[in-house]
Amino acid sequence: MSTKPSASILIVDDNPENLNVLKRMLSAEDYEVRPLPSGELALRAVQAEAPDLILLDIMMPGLDGYEVCARLQADPRTRDVPVIFISALRDPEDKVRAFAAGGVDYISKPFQVDEVLARVATHLRLNALQQALRAQNARLQEAAALFEVSGEGIILTDAQGVIRRVNPAFTRITGYTPEEAIGQTPRLLKSGHHPPEFYSHFWYTLQNLGYWEGEVWNRYKDGSIHPQWDMITAIRNDQGEVTGYVAQFSNVARRHLTEREIRQRGNYDALTGLVNRSLLLERLDLAFKGHRHQKRQLSLLCIGLDRFKQVNETLGYNTGDLLLQQIAARLTSEIRDVDTAARIGGDEFVIVLVDQVEATATERLAWRLLERLTQPFELPAGNLDIGVSLGLAVFPDDGDEVEVVLRNANIAMSRAKEQGGRQICFFTDAMGRELIERHRLERDLKLALARCELSLHYQPIVNLKSGQPLGFECLLRWQPAEQGFISPATFIPIAESSGLIRSLGAWVIEMACRQLAHWQKRGWSLYASVNVSTRQIPDGVAPDWLLQVTQNLGLAPECLVLEVTESVFATDLESVSNWLREVRALGFRVYLDDFGTGYSSLSYLKNFPLDAVKVDQVFVRDMVEQERDLALIRAILALCQELDLQVVAEGIETEVQRQRLSNLGCTYGQGYLFSRPLPVSAFEDFLQRYAP
Template sequence: MKIKKAEPTFYHILRKSAILLLLIGALFFLVLFSIGTDRIKSSDITIYVLLLLTFLLSFFTVYLVIRQALNQSNTQLLIEKEKLKIVNEFRESLSILPALLYRIKKNADGEMVVVYHEGKRAEEIGLTTENVKGMPIKEFLHKDIYETTILPFERAFTGNVVEFRVKTDTHIYEHTVTPIFDPATKEVIEISGYGVDITAHELANKKMKDLTEYDQLTGLYNRDKYAQVVERFIQEENENKQITILLIDLDDFKHINDTLGHSTGDQLLINVSNKLRELFLPDHDLFRLGGDEFVVLITHAITRDETINICQNIIQIIKEPISIGDHQLYTSASIGIAFYPEHATDSKFLLKQADLAMYRAKNEGKNNYFIYSKEMMDETIERIEMQKSLRHAVENQEFTLYYQPQIDVLTNDVVGVEALLRWYHPTKGFVSPLEFIPIAEETGMIQEIGEWVLRKACEQFSRWKVEGYEVPISVNLSAKQFKQVNLSVMIQDIIEETNMDPTCLTIEITESTSMEDVQFTISLLEELQNKGIEISIDDFGTGYSSLSYLQKLPINCLKIDRSFIQGIESRTNGIALVKTIIDLAENLNFSVIAEGVETIEQRDILSNLGCHKIQGFVYSKPITAEEIMSLMNNKIAI
């Protein structure tokens, strides 16, 4: 934009001043002429005064005129400078803001020509008003942009406000164009528009969409996207459509995370996702639902044999070793399979059925696959009912303790008892511990139940003691109980509250439990032993414990697992194994008890091998506390 100069105004005033001076000069000569030359020569002082006044008046008038001219000139300059400053600041603002402002009119030939064109984008491409004013827009706009803008512009010239987008290789602009009307004719004489650069906004939207649809670790689709894809496919009008989902869960992933760290776990997940990408064709969608769960979605018809073949391939590639840093990792996967519409008619239940099948695969030994069946749902419902009943049993004291005696084969004396939990259901009768203990473990109720067992066993010891019998009692702790916070404090409180002799209490833990965290096990068992409590390793021989750790564990007794006793009569190698365990216990100064002894022949073999403490049906099944008293009064004889 150009500004008017101040000089023309100044000259205009000077011209007026010159005219005024001429008039004053003419007046001055007129006065002289009126007075006459003779009177001037007569030296009349009045004439001189009159001439002087006329001169001074003329001089003062000229001074005022010139001063006014200078003042107006300076004022005009200041005004024009401010205008220029405002225009420049506006142009600078436009050059910074991600916007483009323009006005366009039509020339005599009907071509659209530029009236005004400013803004950051105009500066970037060198097409400011200064360069393109009066130029037809088709001469400087790129062909693609021209074709995008011409129709919206034409519509604006018909009197409409138009909004549209223009995309370049690097930018996206959102334009709004408004018609400018002639006040007299009401016709559109120009159009005025502005375009806002929304590139950053669109990128942010895309990133937000990625966050809502993609897993940020692996780059696969996420759980929300899974539901969208499946539901959209279900709603399509196609009578023969079929969906197959494979729910993949890595086996023992938590152990890798806990032992090697989450960074290693994340790298394992990335490696697995890459393997799945390489295995599947574009018509298979891959999802990571979270944690170590992945889904393969197949939206075209395949047979069950084809599905099984895919699962076998998945299991095979996941079994292959993965190198992460200094670690060579080996993992496996359990896969649950479900079909639409055979097993479910929406995305949520389809995934739920696959989940049930996947857990069946894990329960069957992992590294396997299962197809959902109605029987699985029935088992799940039964399991849920069992959980409810178990909670009711805890609240309503439906449990009781039975005791299985431990017998010294040399004297036939009862040398101890093992407390065993029994549940008498109001309608089902006795429920096997094999049915409810795993559920109690899963739900966490085992801690509450375990504390109840320990308390009742200690109370029973005190009642027997009052009647003159000190019967050592063994109580089992599950893996979850063993890791319970303040376990030692809880046991100590029960001992004090029930007046239990701690030297007559034996805590039994399984061999596998003792090996999960050896340092923790050693610390806790030492703490319990310091209270006078004895420690026994239950099911010994099935947990693959290291002999180097076994000699470090603060324990008192090994219980030979029943699996070594069954059929020992007919297995020479079975006898050798049991003999090895007995010798090992003797060398480490541990006592030894054989459990699950059912026949006299088994008892005699064990006795000859040096195991003199026996527990099993050969002497007694688990019995009530009253029956234990009767047994104490009448020595067992076989």
């Protein structure tokens, strides 16, 4: 039976032989080992999953070990991971610099196996001890904070019942200051309201059970007497001996009022008055039990507004609140008293329809709700028309548990939104399978970088007359270890919706530039073209960061082309425009990809700084047979010539297409006629055919 690795270790070294030796050595000791060849990849890997220890080389291309360690120390998420430098540098100044960067130890190459294992084990033990101490300190700090901010009065006494400490709430409730209470006993608060046997029973219970709870009448400093609810607990040492007591108390009248408020606030939405999620789940649980016993159906509708965020942003939150209140009123007017209307999120509502004998009755109500909610709302800012999306799931057909049916109704509602909104979507098993698969892919994609499952393929961009490669487009590929190739059309949308596209996109740029620098050193004069997602602009591909990446590798900025699609202009136009101007001012080139397939293309060419457009393959594919496509390409070429923009034609697959484009004045192109996207070695073979 396999056992869980005792610790995870990240090895960072640009020498493959060192990586292999260290990995074999440490894996034999049951450590989980991740070898990486560069500092840049190491910094990204620790963000996905922080190791327990890092073995770090110093002399590496790009970021050296000193800089990697300094960045790890600067990040709160990784500053506590111990770093052992392992380097061939033997100068005392190098070692001092390593410790100054944050290293905990230094091993000289060539290293001894026993020495490495001993130091690794030592620092793992030290780090585990430090983590335990930090956790203990955190618990102590939390306890101290709770003592100070608690709304209940707290008294700490010694074993004889002498008060040693009180919190601010004690003074606020009783009127006694710490100076007046410390050194006294809780008899300071004795009211004379209780008979002697009350205290006898109290002490008997506390001494035998170590705990007492009940109502006590106490006298405050101003002489007034109040009921309190006391909870007293004995504090014991490791030998079980009582070392003191802690007492907590609150005003009973205030407590009863708070309980009533909690029942109201805990069960109903304060804004709309509808049932909230907590009470909804409680009612659903009861309804499911009754319907399961009587073998009846229950329908659950999940309702979401299609553009509620824009309402808040353009008309203000007060208008948004009024809109939600009117929606709640329309929902309650359409359902029976036995049914439930609930608000479970900012703009999400749920309707529970009990005792549904006919599915058609539920469907009729759903369409009636859709019609009712899409009628204009009268608001102070004027009439507002807002779309809604409805998802419907049925118990027990779509699930036998509350959370399952609620989740499935929400999945159906999300599908209605994806399909354009203002419609009803019924849950199907296929939707559930798609969601599970999407979540699995998102989880695996987060670890793909650290697992070295991602790679780049390269498709040449050529001169159409000579076929000479001038550059290449970098295309991301994902090959998980436990399954086959996953199409970019599948995982790129997941990366964009989850936010992973920023880290993946940065990795693509770094790897593309590193490969380009390598090929330029071998004598191939090329440029690299990378796709930039809307979600990356502007912070994910900051101009200063792009300049730093290229400068570190000795690349001229004009060797890097950034491809954007027209969708980028559908976001924050001002920030996109500023980003475009900044990257081009630094010397980088920007191409507009998939030109002609979006909206307002001509205005983009007029108003935004670009270097070239890429004619989408949908026009190239049929240009020989379809005169309209040929006319469109001719118009695009003429327009770009007037605007001094280069043109790259995509998707060229036949010699006739190449010749026709070349005759029209299109200089550059890419497509299967020249080459499919290729891995590194195959692309180098392709380049060899055009070696000078």
